[in-house]
Amino acid sequence: MALWGDVRPRSTPEELLDLVNAEEAKKSRGRLKVFLGASAGVGKTYAMLVEAHEQKVRSIDVLVGYAECHGRQDTDSLLNGLEILPRKELNHRSLKLTEFDLDGALKRRPQLILVDELAHTNVSGSRHPKRYQDVEELLQAGIDVYTTVNIQHLESLNDVVAQITGVVVRETIPDFVLEIADEIEVIDIPPGELRQRLREGKVYVPDRIEKALDGFFREGNLIALRELALRRAADRVDAQMQTYRSKQSVLGVWPTKERIVVCIAPNRLGLRVVRAAARIGTASHAELIAITVESDRQSNRSPEELHQSQEALRLAERLGMHTVTTGGHDIVGEILRIAHERNATLIVVGKPIKPRWRELMQGSVVDDLVRRSGAIDVHVITGDEPGTQRVRRVNRPVPLEWRGSIATLVATGIATGLCFALRPHLVPANIIMVFLGGVALIASRYGPREAVLASLLSVAAFDFFFVPPFLTFSVEDSQYLLTFAIMLLVALLISGLAIRLRQQAMLWQTREERSAALYRLSRDLAKTRTTREVAEIASREIGEQLHADVSVLLKGEGSDLGVVVKSRSNFEFRPNEQGAANWVVTKGEVAGAGTDTLPNSEALYVPLVAARGIIGVLGIKADPMLDPQQESLLLTFANGIALAFERTLLAKESQVARLAAEAEKLRNVLLNSVSHDLRTPLTVIHGAASSIAEKGGSTKEMADTIVTQAERMNRHVQNLLDMTRLEADAVEPKMEWNSVEELLGSALQDTDHALRGRSVKTFIPADMALVKLDGILMTKALVNLLENAARHTPEGTEVEVHVSVPPGKLLIRVADRGPGIAAGEEERIFDKFYQPEAGKADRGFGLGLAICKAVAEAHRGKVWAENREGGGAIFFLEISASERAPEVPID
Numbered sequence: 001m002a003l004w005g006d007v008r009p010r011s012t013p014e015e016l017l018d019l020v021n022a023e024e025a026k027k028s029r030g031r032l033k034v035f036l037g038a039s040a041g042v043g044k045t046y047a048m049l050v051e052a053h054e055q056k057v058r059s060i061d062v063l064v065g066y067a068e069c070h071g072r073q074d075t076d077s078l079l080n081g082l083e084i085l086p087r088k089e090l091n092h093r094s095l096k097l098t099e100f101d102l103d104g105a106l107k108r109r110p111q112l113i114l115v116d117e118l119a120h121t122n123v124s125g126s127r128h129p130k131r132y133q134d135v136e137e138l139l140q141a142g143i144d145v146y147t148t149v150n151i152q153h154l155e156s157l158n159d160v161v162a163q164i165t166g167v168v169v170r171e172t173i174p175d176f177v178l179e180i181a182d183e184i185e186v187i188d189i190p191p192g193e194l195r196q197r198l199r200e201g202k203v204y205v206p207d208r209i210e211k212a213l214d215g216f217f218r219e220g221n222l223i224a225l226r227e228l229a230l231r232r233a234a235d236r237v238d239a240q241m242q243t244y245r246s247k248q249s250v251l252g253v254w255p256t257k258e259r260i261v262v263c264i265a266p267n268r269l270g271l272r273v274v275r276a277a278a279r280i281g282t283a284s285h286a287e288l289i290a291i292t293v294e295s296d297r298q299s300n301r302s303p304e305e306l307h308q309s310q311e312a313l314r315l316a317e318r319l320g321m322h323t324v325t326t327g328g329h330d331i332v333g334e335i336l337r338i339a340h341e342r343n344a345t346l347i348v349v350g351k352p353i354k355p356r357w358r359e360l361m362q363g364s365v366v367d368d369l370v371r372r373s374g375a376i377d378v379h380v381i382t383g384d385e386p387g388t389q390r391v392r393r394v395n396r397p398v399p400l401e402w403r404g405s406i407a408t409l410v411a412t413g414i415a416t417g418l419c420f421a422l423r424p425h426l427v428p429a430n431i432i433m434v435f436l437g438g439v440a441l442i443a444s445r446y447g448p449r450e451a452v453l454a455s456l457l458s459v460a461a462f463d464f465f466f467v468p469p470f471l472t473f474s475v476e477d478s479q480y481l482l483t484f485a486i487m488l489l490v491a492l493l494i495s496g497l498a499i500r501l502r503q504q505a506m507l508w509q510t511r512e513e514r515s516a517a518l519y520r521l522s523r524d525l526a527k528t529r530t531t532r533e534v535a536e537i538a539s540r541e542i543g544e545q546l547h548a549d550v551s552v553l554l555k556g557e558g559s560d561l562g563v564v565v566k567s568r569s570n571f572e573f574r575p576n577e578q579g580a581a582n583w584v585v586t587k588g589e590v591a592g593a594g595t596d597t598l599p600n601s602e603a604l605y606v607p608l609v610a611a612r613g614i615i616g617v618l619g620i621k622a623d624p625m626l627d628p629q630q631e632s633l634l635l636t637f638a639n640g641i642a643l644a645f646e647r648t649l650l651a652k653e654s655q656v657a658r659l660a661a662e663a664e665k666l667r668n669v670l671l672n673s674v675s676h677d678l679r680t681p682l683t684v685i686h687g688a689a690s691s692i693a694e695k696g697g698s699t700k701e702m703a704d705t706i707v708t709q710a711e712r713m714n715r716h717v718q719n720l721l722d723m724t725r726l727e728a729d730a731v732e733p734k735m736e737w738n739s740v741e742e743l744l745g746s747a748l749q750d751t752d753h754a755l756r757g758r759s760v761k762t763f764i765p766a767d768m769a770l771v772k773l774d775g776i777l778m779t780k781a782l783v784n785l786l787e788n789a790a791r792h793t794p795e796g797t798e799v800e801v802h803v804s805v806p807p808g809k810l811l812i813r814v815a816d817r818g819p820g821i822a823a824g825e826e827e828r829i830f831d832k833f834y835q836p837e838a839g840k841a842d843r844g845f846g847l848g849l850a851i852c853k854a855v856a857e858a859h860r861g862k863v864w865a866e867n868r869e870g871g872g873a874i875f876f877l878e879i880s881a882s883e884r885a886p887e888v889p890i891d
Contacts, residue, residue: 030139038225041203044148049078063110066100119153151229191222258286269350270312290316294327525644535564548622610646733774747782757795781855784848792818810881817872
């Protein structure tokens with residue numbers, strides 16, 4: 001049986017329903033165990049196979065779906081005695097590759113399946129692009145899964161790992177895969193031992209050992225990766241512990257991890273408390289949660305003090321703390337609730353700055369927190385903020401509101417008259433109740449000044465009119481002095497409670513209005529279709545809620561801001577205001593009036609931050625300046641407006657992309673149809689002209705011209721056909737061993753007429769081996785490169801073709817002495833139908849270089865162009881040629 005104070009309050013029905021649904025979902029889902037390592041070679045697969053044998057001994061149906069032993073004999077020997085699922089063969093670019101057979105695993109349906117290398121990218125043609133998606137399907141089918149992964153494959157750590165090791169990991173998995181794991185086992189060995197395993201050849205083959213030791217497997221890299229793995233596993237265990245505490249309604253603190261709650265009060269100590277807590281958190285590597293409580297007890301705070309609390313919250317966010325804003329009358333209770341929910345071990349709070357007598361009269365949050373904190377330590381920050389002057393609260397005389405005072409006199413008079421009329425029927429105790437009712441009425445309608453006045457007048461009226469001797473303030477019976485004291489105390493207490501209730505009602509009314517405004521804004525934004533509509537709704541809602549002049553500015557192409565909705569006073573068009581808005585877009589921070597950045601601006605500027613970055617700015621000109629609550633509401637508005645803008649921009653981009661795709665599809669269909677229709681008459685023209693040319697006579701020259709132009713037109717039509725086929729992925733490269741020298745000779749023969757009058761020099765290595773490529777496609781690419789050189793090279797100049805074989809590549813360079821490439825056209829010249837300004841008027845359709853680019857990409861390569869020294873251009877065609885040519889046996 002749990003002791004009082006060790007359990008949470010009973011869970012709400014919604015929380016219980018969520019727990020029940022989660023438990024039901026787990027019953028039908030398989031369990032996932034991840035063997036997590038800091039790097040390759042730590043023994044993840046080995047540990048997984050050892051665990052599989054233990055499960056088999058327990059009569060669990062175990063199946064090895066995929067295990068990669070990398071030639072390690074001790075790991076490979078553990079496969080003996082385990083059932084292994086045959087791998088599935090897939091054809092990829094004329095290669096036969098093997099992959100994990102997901103369908104075979106689902107059909108076999110074991111109790112437990114082993115799937116190694118969770119971050120692996122599946123071969124094209126598999127059901128899922130990534131192996132972790134295969135694992136998800138297995139889990140959904142109710143099959144338990146053991147898998148392995150290294151810490152560097154986590155998506156959120158990709159940049160961190162690249163910064164530490166200098167290696168960008170290409171295969172990653174989303175972080176949620178680890179979050180849904182039922183169990184994580186860290187396979188950990190010291191860096192020195194791992195490096196020794198590497199030297200012994202237990203990780204890589206001998207020719208890669210030294211390079212690995214000096215590269216990725218440097219001791220510093222391994223230490224950092226080891227820490228990342230251990231920390232991520234610890235975070236996962238901590239999350240499981242928090243889930244258990246929530247499920248079991250545990251209230252007591254379990255100090256398994258340092259968490260610090262930082263209390264930010266609306267006073268001058270807020271910034272000092274945040275900085276001190278940040279130092280404590282850095283020293284202890286603790287998680288920091290900054291909390292501020294909006295309470296009716298703080299309703300008399302000045303705007304300056306409320307602004308200080310907002311500044312402290314912003315500082316906490318900049319320092320990486322989690323910020324929480326909550327509300328309630330019991331400030332200490334709210335702080336302790338958050339502390340217990342987050343399993344905090346320490347609470348940092350500022351020293352009271354009120355005089356001692358006020359603490360005794362009104363109570364002290366710090367004293368109450370220390371008494372009620374239980375097992376949570378409380379750290380009190382003392383002293384004033386350095387460099388600041390202590391501000392004394394000056395109680396200036398407030399002008400008396402005659403309306404409230406007159407109402408108090410009238411209410412007391414009515415209560416006195418009513419008591420006179422009922423005096424024969426009422427005892428003194430009931431008369432006191434009538435006066436107390438009048439005090440409660442005044443307190444509920446007016447402020448504390450009127451409530452105190454009503455309490456004093458009620459006691460005086462009761463003494464003067466209803467306590468003998470009557471019509472005097474003297475008292476015959478001294479016991480009435482105690483009656484007066486209690487009556488005054490009760491009257492003040494009732495008035496205090498009524499005022500507090502009124503303040504709470506006003507606080508909740510403010511929150512309700514804020515919630516209604518947010519709901520109305522989100523409802524209206526959901527109906528918008530254009531950025532103009534979003535901007536108009538944003539301007540209207542913010543202007544009404546904050547009583548401000550609003551302008552909405554959005555980024556156009558580049559970083560220039562354009563005014564979408566202008567303000568009534570047109571303040572956004574002034575040069576200094578434009579500078580402030582541009583600064584906000586560049587830095588992504590709030591600036592302008594009321595802030596420490598560009599405070600001389602007329603308006604406050606708030607960035608609109610979306611997933612793609614900063615997309616615009618809100619300009620708000622308010623008089624008087626916004627209070628902290630209004631600033632908080634404005635930031636919430638800005639977040640919703642930014643999301644709405646991004647949604648409209650994405651919808652617009654999607655529409656443009658869809659129209660472009662449909663237009664491109666239609667154009668390809670049209671070109672394909674026209675090309676086929678043109679080839680038939682061209683064939684007839686070419687045949688007829690060839691027959692006439694063979695007969696000779698006076699018409700031979702004209703016939704030769706017709707033949708030449710028909711061949712030229714035929715090449716253009718063929719380019720159209722080739723382009724449409726390549727773009728439609730209708731051409732699959734037929735990878736065969738070819739002689740580059742023969743392909744180049746064939747291309748030169750096809751372009752003999754175009755290159756007439758120009759000398760062509762070829763440079764091919766004497767020991768050039770065969771290269772695996774599609775000979776037909778490569779010949780087309782070479783023909784187009786040569787025709788491009790002929791088109792832009794004057795007769796009598798030279799064209800050079802260089803062939804080289806860098807490691808794993810085939811590089812072909814075609815150099816000419818033409819006009820060269822204009823600045824900015826290096827990439828555009830490979831676009832379809834693009835024709836540079838330089839060159840002859842007869843420039844073709846602009847498809848030749850586009851076909852070269854498509855052929856290179858089909859061979860997993862690329863093309864590019866550069867200007868040549870001395871004039872002209874060089875076109876580069878590079879493809880992958882990693883396979884070695886087969887050796888020809890010599891008889």
